[in-house]
Amino acid sequence: MARASVLLLIAGCLMVAAVCTVQAELIQLQFYEHVNSNDELLVFKAKDKSSNEEKTGDGYVYENSATLCSSPKCVPFGQVTGWYTYTSEDTAEEVNAIKFSSNGLYPNAELHIRGIWNSAGGKDLDTQELAIVGGTHGLDNAYGTLTYERLNGITWKVVASFMLSE
DSSP states (O other): OHHHHHHHHHHHHHHHHHOOOOOEEEEEEEEEOOOOOOGOOOEEEEOOOOOOOSTTTTTEOOOOOEEESTTTSSSSEEEEEEEEOOOOOTEEEEEEEEEEEETTSSOOOOOEEEEEEEEEEEEEEEEEEEEEEEETTTTTTTTEEEEEEEEESEEEEEEEEEEEOO
8 A cells, every 4th residue: 555655656746747847949030130220219318427438328219120131121020129228338238129020920929138239439249149038929938049240230130049938
């Protein structure tokens, strides 16, 4: 009798462990973000500008288009909207969301992005990396990275690589 109870206990623990095992799928996406600097809007400035760093504390909001190829006139992928605040002359804290189009791979879903955007001498570095920290509509458990590669003055090639828990 004791032996049967132990076997049942072990079997129960194995079943619980099997249910608790999280399966994650690696997703990789590529799109192109087209910066529209005319849409960047300064929404706040630092009250104290006593430091020598002119931009520190300034915050901007923006909305950029995203397409499946490098041309801004290509098939829409979605929108990249967000804000950034300069934490020094050459770094900005970036918070944004990639909003997928309604007829895309993840209709009306979002990926939420956070990280530091770097520049030098007032120009963005040619490569950047930000973190994917969640999302909506089936992308809630997404985590991974976005890598940006500058193609020209307004276009960035963006590669998303993230895990998605089931």
